[in-house]
Each structure stands twice: as structure tokens, then as C-alpha cells.
Amino acid sequence: MYDIKWIRENRDIFDSGRARRGLEPISTQLLAFDDARRAAIGELQRAQERRNSASKEIGAAMKAGDGAKAEALKAEVAQIKENWPALEEAERYAIAELDNALASLPNAPLDEVPDGADENDNVEVARWGEPRVFDFTPKEHFEIGEGLGLMDFETAAKISGARFVVNKGGLARLERALAQFMLDLHTNEHGYMEVSPPLLVRDDAMFGTAQLPKFREDQFSVTAGRQIGSRQSTAEALMPTADYWLIPTAEVPLTNLVRESILDEAQLPMRMTAGTYCFRAEAGAAGKDTRGMIRQHQFYKVELVSITTPEDSLEEHERMTGCAEKVLQLLELPYRKVVLCTGDMGFASQKTYDLEVWLPGQGKYREISSCSVCGDFQARRMNARYRPTESKGPRFVHTLNGSGVAVGRAMVAVLENYQQAEGSVDVPRVLRPYMGGLARIPS
Missing domain, CATH: 1.10.287.40 (Serine-tRNA synthetase, tRNA binding domain)
Known part of the structure; x- marks a missing residue:
């Protein structure tokens, strides 16, 4: 703001x-x-x-x-x-x-951000890994998961509607293993503090990180119901009493941990990570990725958030992006790093790097992480400040957020890059300790 x-x-x-x-x-x-x-x-x-x-x-x-x-x-x-x-x-x-x-005003891009109209004008800055050469035609992740009988979109649709999935057995365990691996990496090696935040937040929290008011239609709102008593009908018990928002990303509660506060400079940088379910209405995604797990209403993601001084925020942006890259490198998943142009960057961002993982089933790179520096844009909306060591007056902090990484999309990438001709999937070596030593799905 x-x-x-x-x-x-x-x-x-x-x-x-x-x-x-x-x-x-x-x-x-x-x-x-x-x-x-x-x-x-x-x-x-x-x-x-x-x-x-x-x-x-x-x-x-x-x-x-x-x-x-x-x-x-x-x-x-x-x-x-x-x-x-x-x-x-x-x-x-x-x-x-x-x-x-x-x-309603979006953040201003930094001078170094490339000008452009849309994703076609994003600039690739690096690549890591070589895409695997298959001696068979690689399948897409949903073909692999359904072939294993462990990925069920039909039953999920009966329960919840479109853009949901039920993962079972080895795939459910793989999803859990990916999240645990990422959290261990970021806390043990990258210095992030793990946080278990609320998934329901109020208007002020969504406003603070700029999901509201502009992106209201992309969010899920929920209404609290009265406690069901012996003489209440279900309809009466569910009469609305209070409204909340389901978080679209853990960026919302993590960043808002410093709202309406004045930190000491010695507390910065503050680095936090959380693995949470995220919820998005995907209001503008009609017809996009209708099959599979790429674009779901509910998904699991490991988020990274940093709170810094203005002087350190750009260096922290590079560091955060490197932490997300390390996840993909240890999983041995080929990816490319792009800087988003002015026409494709997010509302609150000053500069954004996207990491795009190679999906052989689709034959192209797809986004798996976005890491953004927001300057003091969110801090002003939250009134989040710090007291510099050498100055009397408080200043607004700078905020950063990034996916470290999207767990569902990481599973998609593992399934497609580690698939075998007969339909099984090898487990990446770094995940096997989290899978009880399991090396292949199904075992």
C-alpha cells in the first residue's frame, strides 16, 4: 500500500x-x-x-x-x-x-524487472538438470496415479466436486514425505523457524497481505455455525454467526505474525516456514488444467516468509529463491528459473522469481515455486515496523514470501520424472528415509 x-x-x-x-x-x-x-x-x-x-x-x-x-x-x-x-x-x-x-493499487516493479505484457515476456535466468530421455512415451501424472489405483478424482468429485483428489496408499505417503522433507530441509539447513499457523483468518489478515479486497473472488469464505443442540434442526444450527477466510497460502498468517508491532532490528531477519493446506477458488481458471493435480481448490504447500530491513531485502530474495531451488536439486528434478516481467508479476510484488519444473508427461516446464520481494507494501497495510539500532524513529519492515515448494506439484513432478515403463514410480533417494526405505511405488 x-x-x-x-x-x-x-x-x-x-x-x-x-x-x-x-x-x-x-x-x-x-x-x-x-x-x-x-x-x-x-x-x-x-x-x-x-x-x-x-x-x-x-x-x-x-x-x-x-x-x-x-x-x-x-x-x-x-x-x-x-x-x-x-x-x-x-x-x-x-x-x-x-x-x-x-x-486497490498494485506494488511498483523494481527497475531491474523486465518490461512485458504477460508470461511470454518472462526472462529465463538459469537452468538446472537435464530432462530424462525416456525409451517409452511418458505419461502425465494423473494417468500414472490412476493406473496405480492410488489417485482418485472420481470419488473426490462425489465428495467435494471438481478440482479435488483423493490420494491413497503410496501416493498419500509420498505427499506426506515430500512435505516432511521440505520442512526438515528449511528448518535444519536453511535457518527457518517452523510455525503451525491458523488456516482460518479474518479480513484484516487477508487485507494485510493484499488478498483483499482485489482478489475476493479467488478466495473461499466460511461461516461459523451455532452449536447443534438437541432441539435445533441442522439448518438452524448452521445459521451464520461469523465469517472467516480459508488461507490461499501460509503467507497470510505467517506474514501477519508481525502486524501492528514494532520489532527490534536485532530480531531481523525473521525467517519462518509452514506446511499447510491452502485453498483457492480458482475463479479465473475456467478451462485451465481441468485434469489432474496442477490446479486444485485444496492443496498442500510449504511456504517461506522473511521479514527484513529495507537494506537486506533484495539479498534475502536471492537467498530465499536459492532455498526453494535446493528442494528441487535434492529431488533431482530439472527446472528453470525465470524472472517475471511487469505484466505477469503479482499484485503485491516488487520482483518475482518463478521456478518451473520439467514435466515430461506435458513436455514443458510448469511453475512449482514463486519467490517474491514486496518491499514495504504489505508492511504498510499491516502497520508492521521495526526500530533501527542507529535511529530513534521506527521504519516499515520489508516482507518476502515464496513457495518452498508446492507439495502437490512436487508430487506431480516426481511421478512424471521417475515413472517406469510398466507403470511403477521410483522414489527419489532423498525421500526414501521418509518412506520407510521404500524405493518404488507400488513396492
């Missing part, structure tokens, strides 16, 4: 940043909102000051025996009181209009 004072002082820089995202300049409109806000606040303050001074003048007039003046002043005070609710409403409206406008 932007500081309107900064926009006023840097309107050309602000509008040029929007232009790089393919957006129209709006600094003039925002400053007009700010002028209206200032005017409304000023009018309310002047009315308050005049009411206070007129009240004092009433006492002086009565003491001097000037009844006519006292009555005129009383009438003036009464008129101010009558107008007061309208003045307060005008102030609230002007503040809300500006705040809503600022909340």
Missing part, C-alpha cells in the same frame, strides 16, 4: 511505475481524493475550534450583561452541533474514498 505523501512528492515516478505494469496514470485523481480528505478534516477542525471559542464567548457576553450577543452565539453553537454529523460523515467518506483507492 502506498503512502499518499510519497505519491504527492513523487507523482511522475509513481505514474511511470504504473505504466510499466500497463496501467493508466492516476496520481491526479489520487491527489484530488487527498485534497478532499484534507478539506473535510480541516472543515471539521475549524467547526470544532469555532464551537469551543463561541462557547467561551457566550460566558463572556453573559458576564458583561450582553444578552443579545449571548443568544446569537448560542444559536451559532446550536447550528454547528446540527451540522456536526454531516461534517463527520463527509470526513469519513473522504478518508474512505482515498483509503479504498490506495488499497
Whole structure:
């Protein structure tokens, strides 16, 4: 979220940043909102000051025996009181209009981010590993899973609808093993603190990381029900009493751990990881990846979040991306690293690296991790600050988030890259201790 004072002082820089995202300049409109806000606040303050001074003048007039003046002043005070609710409403409206406008603005890309319109303009910066050469036609993951009888989309659809899956046996264990391996790696070797956060969050938490208000349709909301009593029908018991959001990523609760707080600089960088289920409505994904596990309403992901000083955030971004890359390297999965262009980067991001893993069944690279640096964009929405060692005044922290990595997509990649001609799947060596020594599915 932007500081309107900064926009006023840097309107050309602000509008040029929007232009790089393919957006129209709006600094003039925002400053007009700010002028209206200032005017409304000023009018309310002047009315308050005049009411206070007129009240004092009433006492002086009565003491001097000037009844006519006292009555005129009383009438003036009464008129101010009558107008007061309208003045307060005008102030609230002007503040809300500006705040809503600022909340809808995406972050500005860093100068080093390549310009572009969409994913076709992303820039590859590195590759790791060589795709395996098969002596048979490789299958897609859902063909492998269904062939093993361990991946069931049909039953999941009966239970929950489209974009859900039931994994069983060796595949369920493989999913658990992948998550455990990633968490152990990030906590034991990369210095992240493991956190078990809530999966249900309030509006403020979603606003803080910028899922709300812009991406409301992409989220799942849930409503609490009253406790079912002996005389309540099920319908009565489920009457809504409170609303929450299912997290689309653990970025939301992890980043919000520092909301409305002032940290000491010695606490930074703060590095956290969590393995959680994530929930996305996929409102804009009609017709995309309708088969398989690539794009699901519910999926498991290991998330990385860092809270840093402004001076350290870009270096931390490189470090975080390297931590996600290490997961793929240890799993021996070929991947490429791309920097997203201005037209493809996320709403809250200043710069994003995507890691795209090779899927032989599809014959192409697909995203498995995004690592983004957000600057102070989220921190301003959360009022998350730190107190520098050499300075008296607090400053906003910088926030970063990344997938370390998406567990479901990692399983997709393992199935496709480690598949065998007869339909079985080898277990990557690094995962075998987590699989009780199992080397192949089915054993």
C-alpha cells in the first residue's frame, strides 16, 4: 500500500511505475481524493475550534450583561452541533474514498524487472538438470496415479466436486514425505523457524497481505455455525454467526505474525516456514488444467516468509529463491528459473522469481515455486515496523514470501520424472528415509 505523501512528492515516478505494469496514470485523481480528505478534516477542525471559542464567548457576553450577543452565539453553537454529523460523515467518506483507492493499487516493479505484457515476456535466468530421455512415451501424472489405483478424482468429485483428489496408499505417503522433507530441509539447513499457523483468518489478515479486497473472488469464505443442540434442526444450527477466510497460502498468517508491532532490528531477519493446506477458488481458471493435480481448490504447500530491513531485502530474495531451488536439486528434478516481467508479476510484488519444473508427461516446464520481494507494501497495510539500532524513529519492515515448494506439484513432478515403463514410480533417494526405505511405488 502506498503512502499518499510519497505519491504527492513523487507523482511522475509513481505514474511511470504504473505504466510499466500497463496501467493508466492516476496520481491526479489520487491527489484530488487527498485534497478532499484534507478539506473535510480541516472543515471539521475549524467547526470544532469555532464551537469551543463561541462557547467561551457566550460566558463572556453573559458576564458583561450582553444578552443579545449571548443568544446569537448560542444559536451559532446550536447550528454547528446540527451540522456536526454531516461534517463527520463527509470526513469519513473522504478518508474512505482515498483509503479504498490506495488499497486497490498494485506494488511498483523494481527497475531491474523486465518490461512485458504477460508470461511470454518472462526472462529465463538459469537452468538446472537435464530432462530424462525416456525409451517409452511418458505419461502425465494423473494417468500414472490412476493406473496405480492410488489417485482418485472420481470419488473426490462425489465428495467435494471438481478440482479435488483423493490420494491413497503410496501416493498419500509420498505427499506426506515430500512435505516432511521440505520442512526438515528449511528448518535444519536453511535457518527457518517452523510455525503451525491458523488456516482460518479474518479480513484484516487477508487485507494485510493484499488478498483483499482485489482478489475476493479467488478466495473461499466460511461461516461459523451455532452449536447443534438437541432441539435445533441442522439448518438452524448452521445459521451464520461469523465469517472467516480459508488461507490461499501460509503467507497470510505467517506474514501477519508481525502486524501492528514494532520489532527490534536485532530480531531481523525473521525467517519462518509452514506446511499447510491452502485453498483457492480458482475463479479465473475456467478451462485451465481441468485434469489432474496442477490446479486444485485444496492443496498442500510449504511456504517461506522473511521479514527484513529495507537494506537486506533484495539479498534475502536471492537467498530465499536459492532455498526453494535446493528442494528441487535434492529431488533431482530439472527446472528453470525465470524472472517475471511487469505484466505477469503479482499484485503485491516488487520482483518475482518463478521456478518451473520439467514435466515430461506435458513436455514443458510448469511453475512449482514463486519467490517474491514486496518491499514495504504489505508492511504498510499491516502497520508492521521495526526500530533501527542507529535511529530513534521506527521504519516499515520489508516482507518476502515464496513457495518452498508446492507439495502437490512436487508430487506431480516426481511421478512424471521417475515413472517406469510398466507403470511403477521410483522414489527419489532423498525421500526414501521418509518412506520407510521404500524405493518404488507400488513396492
